Amino acid sequence: MELIEIRNVMTSFDGVSVLRGVNLTVEKGMTAAILGTSGAGKSVLLKSIIGLLTPDSGSIRIDGKEIVGMKSKDLYAVRRRMGYLFQGAALYDSMSVRGNLEFALRRRETLDEDEMERRVEEQLRLVGLADAIDRMPAQLSGGMRKRIGLARALITRPEVMLYDEPTTGLDPVTGREISELIQNLQRQHAMTSIAVTHDIACARIIADRVAVLNKGVICFEGTLDATEHADDTFVKQFFALG
Amino acid sequence: MSVFRGNAKEKLMARDINPGPTTSCMRFVAQVGRGASFARDCFLGMFRPPYDTAELLTQMDELGAKSLPVVGATGLVTGLILAIQSRPVLARFGAESYVPAMVSISVVRELGPILTALMVAGRVGSGMSAELGSMRVTEQIDAIEVAGIDSFRFLVVTRVIACTLLLPLLTAIVNILAILGAYLPAVTEMHMSWKLYFHRAVYSLWLRDVIPAILKTGVFGFIIGVIGSHQGYTATGGTAGVGRASTSAVVIASLLLLFTDMVLAKLIVLLWN
Numbered sequence: 411m412e413l414i415e416i417r418n419v420m421t422s423f424d425g426v427s428v429l430r431g432v433n434l435t436v437e438k439g440m441t442a443a444i445l446g447t448s449g450a451g452k453s454v455l456l457k458s459i460i461g462l463l464t465p466d467s468g469s470i471r472i473d474g475k476e477i478v479g480m481k482s483k484d485l486y487a488v489r490r491r492m493g494y495l496f497q498g499a500a501l502y503d504s505m506s507v508r509g510n511l512e513f514a515l516r517r518r519e520t521l522d523e524d525e526m527e528r529r530v531e532e533q534l535r536l537v538g539l540a541d542a543i544d545r546m547p548a549q550l551s552g553g554m555r556k557r558i559g560l561a562r563a564l565i566t567r568p569e570v571m572l573y574d575e576p577t578t579g580l581d582p583v584t585g586r587e588i589s590e591l592i593q594n595l596q597r598q599h600a601m602t603s604i605a606v607t608h609d610i611a612c613a614r615i616i617a618d619r620v621a622v623l624n625k626g627v628i629c630f631e632g633t634l635d636a637t638e639h640a641d642d643t644f645v646k647q648f649f650a651l652g
Numbered sequence: 653m654s655v656f657r658g659n660a661k662e663k664l665m666a667r668d669i670n671p672g673p674t675t676s677c678m679r680f681v682a683q684v685g686r687g688a689s690f691a692r693d694c695f696l697g698m699f700r701p702p703y704d705t706a707e708l709l710t711q712m713d714e715l716g717a718k719s720l721p722v723v724g725a726t727g728l729v730t731g732l733i734l735a736i737q738s739r740p741v742l743a744r745f746g747a748e749s750y751v752p753a754m755v756s757i758s759v760v761r762e763l764g765p766i767l768t769a770l771m772v773a774g775r776v777g778s779g780m781s782a783e784l785g786s787m788r789v790t791e792q793i794d795a796i797e798v799a800g801i802d803s804f805r806f807l808v809v810t811r812v813i814a815c816t817l818l819l820p821l822l823t824a825i826v827n828i829l830a831i832l833g834a835y836l837p838a839v840t841e842m843h844m845s846w847k848l849y850f851h852r853a854v855y856s857l858w859l860r861d862v863i864p865a866i867l868k869t870g871v872f873g874f875i876i877g878v879i880g881s882h883q884g885y886t887a888t889g890g891t892a893g894v895g896r897a898s899t900s901a902v903v904i905a906s907l908l909l910l911f912t913d914m915v916l917a918k919l920i921v922l923l924w925n
Binding site for chain 2: 457460462482486487489490492493494496497498500501502503504513514517518566
C-alpha cells in the first residue's frame with residue numbers, strides 16, 4: 411500500500427525551475443533514499459512533502475490526503491503523524507535537551523510529568539545520550555545534535571519520518587553511527603521513511619529503495635543493486651564516483 | 653537601450669542589484685501589503701484562544717520586567733530635566749508654581765507614552781527581531797511547524813499580546829517616576845514641600861489627560877510587537893539578514909510610533925478635549 415505519493419511536482423524560485431515534474435511513491439513501512447548532487451532540489455522536495463514549501467503544481471498525497479493546497483489546520487494534523495530530521499538538527503537553542511524533547515509533547519499530548527520524564531529518558535537512551543538531558547544545544551557536538559534531533563523527531567512516535575541529509579557535516583565514523591542508528595530505529599518503530607542524501611554509504615545502510623534526482627526529475631528508481639545496471643549516464647557517474 | 657546577456661538567473665540577480673524606480677516602488681507597496689496582512693493576522697490572533705500561557709508569561713517577563721530598569725531610569729531623568737528646564741522659563745511669566753502641573757500634564761499626556769514606547773522599541777523590538785530572525789535562518793521556526801504546532805501563534809501572537817498588555821503598565825510606572833524625578837528640583841530650587849508638590853502635580857491631572865494617553869500606549873505596544881516580530885519572523889539572508897531585520901525593526905517601529913502618536917494626539921484632542 412502506497413503511503414506517500416508524489417505526482418508531477420514542479421517548483422521554481424524567482425523563475426528558476428528546481429523541480430520539473432517529480433514522480434515518486436513510497437510504500438508503507440519502506441525507506442526510500444533520494445540521492446542527488448548538492449543543489450539538485452532534494453531538500454526542496456522533502457520540505458514540499460511536509461508542507462513547508464508549496465509546489466507550483468502537482469500532487470503530494472500522504473495516506474491518501476492531498477497536501478498541496480490543504481488548509482493549515484488540516485496540514486498541522488497531517489504533520490503530527492510525521493517526524494523530520496533537519497540537516498543542521500534545528501534544535502531550539504534557548505532550551506535544554508530536555509526542553510527540546512518535551513516541546514511537542516507538552517503542546518500536543520496530555521501526559522503527566524512522570525510519563526513525560528519517562529518518554530524523554532527512553533528516547534535519549536535509544537539515541538545513546540541519556541546523560542545529555544540537561545545540556546544546552548551549544549554544548550553538543552555535530553553528531554550529538556543529530557542524535558538529539560532524531561530523538562526529538564521520534565518522541566511523538568511518527569508514522570512517517572523524513573530525514574534531510576542525516577550524515578552531512580559528520581566525519582565518516584560518526585556518519586556511519588548515525589546511519590546505523592536510523593536503521594535500528596526504523597526497525598523498532600516500523601515507520602515509512604524518506605531520506606535525502608548524497609551519501610551513498612548512508613543510503614546503503616538505511617534504504618530499501620533509492621531514487622536519483624537530477625535536473626529536477628527522478629532519473630532512476632529501484633534498489634541500490636539495480637543502479638549497477640542503470641542506463642542513465644548521470645546515475646552511472648554518480649555511483650562510480652560515490 | 654541596454655541588452656542583458658546571460659541566463660535567467662543572472663538576469664534576476666542583476667535586477668536585484670540595480671532595481672529601477674518602478675520595481676523599487678512595487679516592492680515597497682508589496683512589503684507594506686505583507687506587513688498589513690501580518691498585522692491583521694496578529695490582531696485577530698490576539699482574540700482567538702487557546703494561548704500558550706507558559707510562553708506568554710516568559711515573554712511578559714522578558715518584555716516587561718526586564719525593560720523596567722531602562723524605562724524607569726528614562727522616566728526619572730526626564731521628569732528631573734523637565735523641571736530643571738521649565739522652572740526658569742515659567743519664572744519669566746511669574747508662573748514658577750506651575751512647574752509640578754506642567755511636568756505631570758506633559759509627562760502623562762505625551763512624554764511618558766512616547767518615550768516609553770521608543771525605549772521599548774529600541775530594547776525589545778530589536779531583541780525580538782534578532783531572536784526570531786535567528787530562529788528563522790537556523791530552521792528552528794520550521795522545526796516548530798513540522799512538529800504540528802502553529803509557529804505564528806506560539807512565537808508572534810504571544811509576543812504581540814505581551815507588548816500590548818505591558819506597555820500601558822510600563823508607561824504608568826514611567827509617569828510616576830517622572831513626577832517623582834521632578835520633585836528633586838522642586839524641593840531644592842523652589843523650596844516646595846512634598847505635600848504642596850504632590851497636590852499641584854496630581855490634582856492638576858484630569859481623567860481625560862490620563863485615560864486616552866494610557867489607552868494609546870496599548871496601540872504603541874501592538875506596533876512594537878508587530879514590527880519586531882514581522883522583521884524577525886520573515887528574515888532571510890543568513891546572519892546578515894538577521895542584522896538587517898534587527899536594525900529595520902527599530903527604525904520602522906520608531907517612525908511608525910511617532911507618526912501614530914501624531915495621528916492619535918489629534919484624534920484625542922478632537923474627541924476628548
